[in-house]
Amino acid sequence: MKPVLVIMAPGFEEIELTAPIDILRRLDYEVVTAGLESRTVKGAHGITMQADSLLVDAEEKNFAAIVLPGGPASWTLRDTPRVKKLVQEFADAGKLVAAICAAPIALEAAGVLKEHRVTCYPSVKAELTSAAEVSGEPAVTDGSLVTGRGPGAALAFGYALAAALGTTEEKVAQLKADMCF
Amino acid sequence: MKPVLVIMAPGFEEIELTAPIDILRRLDYEVVTAGLESRTVKGAHGITMQADSLLVDAEEKNFAAIVLPGGPASWTLRDTPRVKKLVQEFADAGKLVAAICAAPIALEAAGVLKEHRVTCYPSVKAELTSAAEVSGEPAVTDGSLVTGRGPGAALAFGYALAAALGTTEEKVAQLKADMCF
Numbered sequence: 001m002k003p004v005l006v007i008m009a010p011g012f013e014e015i016e017l018t019a020p021i022d023i024l025r026r027l028d029y030e031v032v033t034a035g036l037e038s039r040t041v042k043g044a045h046g047i048t049m050q051a052d053s054l055l056v057d058a059e060e061k062n063f064a065a066i067v068l069p070g071g072p073a074s075w076t077l078r079d080t081p082r083v084k085k086l087v088q089e090f091a092d093a094g095k096l097v098a099a100i101c102a103a104p105i106a107l108e109a110a111g112v113l114k115e116h117r118v119t120c121y122p123s124v125k126a127e128l129t130s131a132a133e134v135s136g137e138p139a140v141t142d143g144s145l146v147t148g149r150g151p152g153a154a155l156a157f158g159y160a161l162a163a164a165l166g167t168t169e170e171k172v173a174q175l176k177a178d179m180c181f
Numbered sequence: 182m183k184p185v186l187v188i189m190a191p192g193f194e195e196i197e198l199t200a201p202i203d204i205l206r207r208l209d210y211e212v213v214t215a216g217l218e219s220r221t222v223k224g225a226h227g228i229t230m231q232a233d234s235l236l237v238d239a240e241e242k243n244f245a246a247i248v249l250p251g252g253p254a255s256w257t258l259r260d261t262p263r264v265k266k267l268v269q270e271f272a273d274a275g276k277l278v279a280a281i282c283a284a285p286i287a288l289e290a291a292g293v294l295k296e297h298r299v300t301c302y303p304s305v306k307a308e309l310t311s312a313a314e315v316s317g318e319p320a321v322t323d324g325s326l327v328t329g330r331g332p333g334a335a336l337a338f339g340y341a342l343a344a345a346l347g348t349t350e351e352k353v354a355q356l357k358a359d360m361c362f
Contacts, residue, residue, distance in 0.1 A: 014203050015336075018195045018228060022332065025226040033228075040231075045206040047199060047214075048231040050221075101361075121361065138361070151203065155196070155333060156271025178300065180282075180319065181333025 002064035003030035005166070007083060008051045010036075013071030014043040015151040017099045020067055023158035026166055026175060034058040036080060044071040055082065066090045070101025070121065070150070073152060077106040083109045091144065096164055100126070100148030100157045104128055120146040155181055183245035184211035185346070188264060189232045191217075194252030195224040196332040197281045201248055204339035207356060208348055215239040217261060219317045225252040246346060247271045251282025251302065251331070258287040272325065277345055281329030281338045285309055288326070290337065299328040336362055 004024055008017065017033075024031050035041045035051035052058075066086060068077050077083050083106060090097050091112035099107050104120040105127050107113050119140040120128060125134045128134050129176045138153035139146065139160035146164050148157025159172050159181075167175075185205055189198065195327065198214075203276075205212050216222045216232035223229045233239075247267060249258050258264050264287060271278050272293035280288050285301040286308050288294050294312045300321040301309060309315050319334035320341035327345050329338025340353050348356075 014199045015196065018199045021228060022195050022226045031227075044202045046212075047202060050229040050231075052227075149361075150361030152336060152357065152360035176333065178331075179333035180331030 001029060001146070001165075002062050003032050004065045004067060005058060005061070005063040006031060006033045006067040006069065007055065007077060008033050008035045008041045008049065008069075009073035009076040010041055011044045011072030011076065011079070012041065012046055012069045013101055013151050014047045016069040016071065016154045016157070017043065017049070019154035020069075020098070020158035020161055023155070023162055023175065024165075027162055027171065029162075029165065032058050032061065032063075035084075036076070044073070059086070063090070063095070065096035065098060065161070067161065068099040068103035068106055070099070070103040074102035074105055077103055078109045087112055092140070094144055095146050096146060096161070098146040098157070098161050100154060101150045105148050112145070116145045117142040118145060119149045120147060121150045155179075182210060182346075183243050184213050185246045185248060186242070186244040187212060187214045187234065187237060187248040187250065188258060189214050189216045189222040189230065189250075190254035190257040190261070191222055192225045192257065192355030193250045194282055194332050195226055195228045196253070196335045197250040197252065197329070197338070198230070200223065200335035201250075201279070201339035201342055204336070204343055205346075207352065208273035208343055208352065210346060213239050213244075214243065217257070217264075225254070240267070244271070246277035246279060246342070247308075248342065249280040249287055251280070251284040255283035255286055258284055259290045268293055275285065275325055277325050277327060277342070279327040279338070279342050281335060282331045285328050293326070297326045298323040299326060301328060301329045302331045329334065336360075
């Protein structure tokens with residue numbers, strides 16, 4: 001299985017970054033976290049975490065999916081040309097593209113939402129003009145797009161991502177139980 | 182309001198560390214994370230985070246509560262005399278003592294569980310021999326003890342901790358909504 005790329009931009013929402021990585025690594029997926037400009041990145045609530053790699057160094061790998069955590073980082077992700085191009089390349093190749101909270105605005109900017117059902121943080125709903133439908137569900141999978149609503153839905157988003165990567169329903173259910181979800 | 186002390190030992194469960202800090206900082210509580218031996222600490226699923234302080238430097242502050250995240254770190258917390266002493270001092274002073282997942286074993290070792298209702302990760306339930314009752318609830322507050330069940334209950338544990346620190350029910354409900362919980 002190819003690894004999963006998680007982008008760490010300054011101001012990432014800490015639970016939204018941590019939960020999907022935690023869940024995927026528990027299922028033995030390889031996850032590579034990549035910082036935009038630095039390997040040391042501070043989250044929205046003051047927790048500084050270390051990325052495994054710089055994005056520029058990670059790009060050479062062949063990934064199965066790209067994950068964009070939300071928080072104030074979402075606007076940086078949206079406005080970073082390298083991220084926009086990566087999202088477009090993943091979508092064009094039919095690879096999984098995942099974003100939570102406000103980060104779906106980066107998918108809108110990359111033009112990959114078209115005709116898809118998604119979810120997002122309520123306050124950015126109006127910005128996702130090209131989506132077919134913006135639901136209020138914790139997590140939504142539609143084709144190769146996986147979206148999550150906010151930090152309180154970060155675990156649901158992680159489980160949806162695991163299922164979209166091919167983890168069986170039984171294994172996801174077992175993991176939920178193991179995590180006391 | 183006095184700050185909240187969160188102990189970061191190697192192998193901490195990342196969601197269990199992140200969720201309560203995130204929740205408390207959203208509510209404007211001061212939170213100080215303290216590493217046992219190093220300010221750079223690696224979690225159970227390979228995410229390395231930076232503590233605000235070393236525990237030895239943080240101890241001079243006057244804290245309102247101590248929080249022990251779980252994961253493999255729980256056994257280190259249990260077996261570290263400085264942590265045991267701190268937990269006893271907080272309990273003796275009537276300050277909040279909080280632990281999640283397997284970390285309540287450190288409260289058992291410190292002798293502060295006596296006659297309290299608690300929750301914990303199912304596999305360590307048998308070790309909490311001095312508790313009055315070990316429930317299967319996501320989070321339990323009993324007197325000055327707040328306990329959580331596991332990573333899937335880390336948000337519930339964070340909200341319970343906020344309430345135990347004096348955040349009103351309305352404010353906790355509002356935060357849950359803001360976080361799409």
